[in-house]
Amino acid sequence: MLNVEGLRKTYTGDGRAVEAIRDLTFTVPDGDLTCLVGPSGCGKTTLLKCIAGLLTPSGGTVTLDGTPVTGPPPGMAVVFQEYGRSLFPWMRVAANVELPLRQKRLPRERRRELVHESLAAVGLADAHAAYPWQLSGGMQQRVAIARAIAYEPRVLLMDEPFAAVDAQTRADLEDLIRGLWQRLGVTVLFVTHDIDEAVYLGRRVLILSSSPTVILEDLPIDLPAERDQLHTRATPRFTELRTHVYQQIQAAKNTVHADR
Amino acid sequence: MRVLKWTALPVVLIAIWWFATAGSEEFYVPPLQTIIESAPDVWTLDRLRADVLPSLLRLLAGFTLALIIGIALGVLIGGRPRVRATVEPVLEFLRAIPPPVLVPVIMLFAGIGDGMKVLVIVSGCVWPILLNAVEGVRAVDGVLTETARSYGLTGPARLWRLTLPAAGPQIVAGARQALSVAIILMVISEMFAASSGIGFTIVEFQRSFAIPEMWTGIIVLGLLGVLLSGLFRLAETAILGWYHGLRRAQKG
Numbered sequence: 001m002l003n004v005e006g007l008r009k010t011y012t013g014d015g016r017a018v019e020a021i022r023d024l025t026f027t028v029p030d031g032d033l034t035c036l037v038g039p040s041g042c043g044k045t046t047l048l049k050c051i052a053g054l055l056t057p058s059g060g061t062v063t064l065d066g067t068p069v070t071g072p073p074p075g076m077a078v079v080f081q082e083y084g085r086s087l088f089p090w091m092r093v094a095a096n097v098e099l100p101l102r103q104k105r106l107p108r109e110r111r112r113e114l115v116h117e118s119l120a121a122v123g124l125a126d127a128h129a130a131y132p133w134q135l136s137g138g139m140q141q142r143v144a145i146a147r148a149i150a151y152e153p154r155v156l157l158m159d160e161p162f163a164a165v166d167a168q169t170r171a172d173l174e175d176l177i178r179g180l181w182q183r184l185g186v187t188v189l190f191v192t193h194d195i196d197e198a199v200y201l202g203r204r205v206l207i208l209s210s211s212p213t214v215i216l217e218d219l220p221i222d223l224p225a226e227r228d229q230l231h232t233r234a235t236p237r238f239t240e241l242r243t244h245v246y247q248q249i250q251a252a253k254n255t256v257h258a259d260r
Numbered sequence: 261m262r263v264l265k266w267t268a269l270p271v272v273l274i275a276i277w278w279f280a281t282a283g284s285e286e287f288y289v290p291p292l293q294t295i296i297e298s299a300p301d302v303w304t305l306d307r308l309r310a311d312v313l314p315s316l317l318r319l320l321a322g323f324t325l326a327l328i329i330g331i332a333l334g335v336l337i338g339g340r341p342r343v344r345a346t347v348e349p350v351l352e353f354l355r356a357i358p359p360p361v362l363v364p365v366i367m368l369f370a371g372i373g374d375g376m377k378v379l380v381i382v383s384g385c386v387w388p389i390l391l392n393a394v395e396g397v398r399a400v401d402g403v404l405t406e407t408a409r410s411y412g413l414t415g416p417a418r419l420w421r422l423t424l425p426a427a428g429p430q431i432v433a434g435a436r437q438a439l440s441v442a443i444i445l446m447v448i449s450e451m452f453a454a455s456s457g458i459g460f461t462i463v464e465f466q467r468s469f470a471i472p473e474m475w476t477g478i479i480v481l482g483l484l485g486v487l488l489s490g491l492f493r494l495a496e497t498a499i500l501g502w503y504h505g506l507r508r509a510q511k512g
Contacts, residue, residue, distance in 0.1 A: 056405050071409075078410045085403035090425040090502040099421060100411035131502060133509040153409065 002028040002051070002155055002187060006060035009046050020046045022212035024060070028155070033188045034179050036196035036244060038208030044191045047213065048159045051189065052078050057081035064155060070154070074104070077148035081160040083141040087132040094128040097147045104151070119143075121183075122176060133215055138169035142176070149180060155187045162197070171229045174201055178227060196251065199223075199242045200232060207245055209252040216248055275512070290472045295479070298472040303480060307461075312480070315457040318374055319446045319488075322381025326438055329388045331431060333422060334393020344394060351391060359384030360448050372453040380449040385438040392434025396427030429503045432496055439492055443485055458484070 005014045009021040020043040038044055049055040051062050053072040062069040064076065077100075080086040087096050094115050099109045119125055122142040132140050141161060148156055158177070162170040178201060181188050190196050198205045199221060207216040221241060223232060232238055278292045295433055303312075337344050363380055370376040381447035400423060408422045424431075450459030497504075 007318075049406075052410055054409060072412060076411060077411070078407070080403055080407065082403045085401050086407045088404065088421070088425070089506050090428070091421075099413070103412045103417060131505060133506045 001030055001061040001065060002189065004051065004060070005063070007047070007050060007057050007062065008059035009043070009055065010058045011049055019212040021050070021057075022214050024213060024215055026206060026215060026218065028187055028189055030154075030187055031185050033178075033190065033201065033203045035202035035205045036189065036191045036208060037193065037195055037198035037205055037249070038213065039210050039249055040193050041211060042208050043211045043213040044193070044208065045159055047208075048157055048189075048191050052076060052157050054078075073159075075154040077151045077153035077156050077160045079141075079144050079148050079158045081163050083137060083144050083161075083164070084133075086144055087140060087147075089131065089133055091131075092128065093124070093130050093132060093135075093143050096132065096143060097150050100147065100151045112151070113152040118146040121149065121180060122146045136169075137191070138165045140175065141165060141173060145173075145176070145180070149184065149186070153186060155189065158188065158190045160192055161190075163193070170197075175229065177201065179229075182225070195242050195245045196233070199238060199245060200227060205241075205245060207248045207252075216252055219245065288471055290475065295475045299476040299479075302473045302476050307454070311456050311458055311461050312484075314374075315446055315450065315459070316484075318377045318449075318457070319381060319442055321374075322378045322445070323385055323439060323442045325378065326382045326385035326389055326442070327435060330389030330434070330438075331393050331424075334390050334427070334431070335397055335419065337390075338394040338397025338427070339423070341398075344398065348394070351387070351394075355387035355391060363449060363452050367452065377446070377454070379410045379450040381442050381445045384441045384445045388437035388441065389431065389434040392430045392437075393427060394498055396430030397423055399430070400426040429500060434501055436492060436496075436511075439488060440485070443481075443488065447481065 004024055004026050007024040008019055009019075011020060024047065026034075033111045036044055036047070047053065050057045051069065053062075053069045054075070056070075064073050067073070078253070088099070091099065097115045097118060098111050101114055106114070114130070116125070119128065122145050124139060124142050124146065127135065127139065127143070132143060137141065145161070162173050165173065174197060177188070177190070180186070190201055192201075202221050205219045205221055207219060208214070209216050219241070223237060223241070225233070274286035274292070281289055281291045282293065284291050311312070337347055359380065362383055363376075366376055366379050366383065370379050404422065404426065408418055413422060446457070451463050454460040456499035458477060462474055462477035462481070465471075465477060
C-alpha cells in the first residue's frame with residue numbers, strides 16, 4: 001500500500017519560494033490503478049518525484065508498505081514521459097531491460113527469463129538486439145514499460161508516459177497498461193493531464209487543483225473492468241465521468257485565479 | 261571507390277612535390293627523389309627499433325597516463341558543481357600554458373630520462389581530456405540520471421554504465437585533440453637532451469646538414485601521425501558506434 005500523508009513541496013531559490021504542493025493526503029491500496037489528473041503545471045511531476053524518492057518533500061511523508069520513502073525504494077519502478085531520454089542509448093534493448101535486474105543481483109538465468117517475458121508482454125519479442133534509437137517513439141516507450149515490469153515492482157509510477165506519442169499509439173499503449181495491470185496485479189499510479197485517458201484507464205481518479213496543489217476529489221470510476229477504446233469511450237457513463245472531471249478542473253483553475 | 265577517395269589527394273600532392281623539386285639545386289630543398297632514395301638507408305630495422313619504438317612507447321605511456329588522469333579527475337570534478345566552479349578558472353589557466361615552455365622546468369626535477377619525456381607529454385595531453393571529461397560528465401541527461409537513480413544504479417555500476425558512456429563522446433573528442441598534442445610533445449621533448457627517438461634523429465640530421473635524411477624523418481613523423489589517427493578512428497568506431505548511429509537516427 002502506498003501512503004501519502006500531508007505532502008508539501010516548496011521550491012526555494014533566488015530568495016523566492018514557490019509553493020508547488022500545498023497539502024496532499026491519499027492512499028493507493030495494493031493492486032489499484034489510480035490516475036492523478038490535474039491542469040498543466042499543477043505539480044504532478046513534482047508529486048510523482050516525491051513519491052519515487054527522487055525529490056525530498058518539504059513536509060509530510062510517503063510510505064510504501066509501512067516503510068518511509070527517503071530515496072528510490074526497491075519496490076518501485078518509474079516510467080517517464082521522455083522515453084527518448086530515459087533509455088540508455090549505448091545499450092541494446094535487452095541490455096536496457098536487464099540493467100536494473102543486474103542491480104538487483106538476480107541470477108543470469110532469471111534475468112534472461114524476465115527480459116524475454118517482459119519484452120514479449122509489450123509486443124517487442126523480436127527487438128532484443130536493436131538499439132533504442134532504432135525504434136519508433138511508441139516502441140521506445142514500450143521498452144521503458146518492459147524495463148519497469150521486468151523489475152517486478154509492487155508499485156509502478158507513470159509520469160505522463162504517453163504525452164509524447166501519437167494518438168493511435170497512445171490508445172494501444174493505454175490498453176497495454178490496462179492489460180498488464182490486470183495480469184500482473186501491480187499497483188499503478190498514473191499521472192496525466194489528459195482527462196479522457198485518466199477516466200479510461202483508472203479504477204479511480206484523483207483530481208488535483210492548480211498549483212499549490214491539493215486534492216479536489218477522489219472519484220471512483222464505475223466503468224466495467226473490461227474496457228476497450230471503441231465501446232467504453234462511447235458509453236454515456238464515460239461521458240458523464242469525463243464531463244464531471246473536466247468541470248472540476250475548470251472550476252479549480254478559476255478558483256485559483258480568483259484568490260490571486 | 262573509397263580507396264580512390266582516400267588516396268587521390270595524397271597522390272596529387274606527392275606528384276606536385278616530386279615535379280616541383282625535380283632537379284632542385286637548393287641545398288635545403290632536395291628533390292623528392294633524393295629524399296626517397298635515402299630513406300631505406302636511414303630507416304633500417306635497427307633504426308626503427310632504436311628510435312621509432314622508444315618514441316612510440318613514450319607517446320603511448322604519456323597518452324595513456326593523461327587519459328587515466330584526465331578521465332578520473334574529470335569524473336570527480338564534473339560531478340560536483342561546487343568543485344567545478346572553484347577549479348574551472350584554474351584549469352583554463354593551466355591549459356593555456358603552451359606545454360613546450362614547461363620542458364626546461366620539468367627537466368629540473370624529472371631529469372632528462374624517459375620520465376621527463378612522458379611527463380611532458382602528460383602535461384600537455386591531460387588538459388583537453390580533462391576539460392572535455394568535466395563538460396561531458398556535467399552534461400549527463402537529467403532524465404537518464406533520474407532513471408538510473410530510480411532503478412538503484414549507484415557506485416561503480418553508475419560510473420561504468422551511466423557516467424562514462426554518457427560522457428564518452430566528449431571524452432573521445434578531447435582524446436583526439438590530446439593525441440595530436442601528444443605527437444608534437446613527443447618530438448619536442450626529444451629535441452631537448454635526448455639520445456634516441458624520432459625527434460632526436462631529425463635534430464641530429466639537421467645539425468649535421470644531412471638534409472635529405474632530415475626530410476625522411478619528417479615524412480616518417482607524418483606517416484606515424486596518419487597511422488595513429490587511423491588507429492584512433494578504429495577505437496572510436498568500436499567505442500562510439502552507438503553514438504554515431506544515434507546521430508544518424510536523429511538527423512533522419
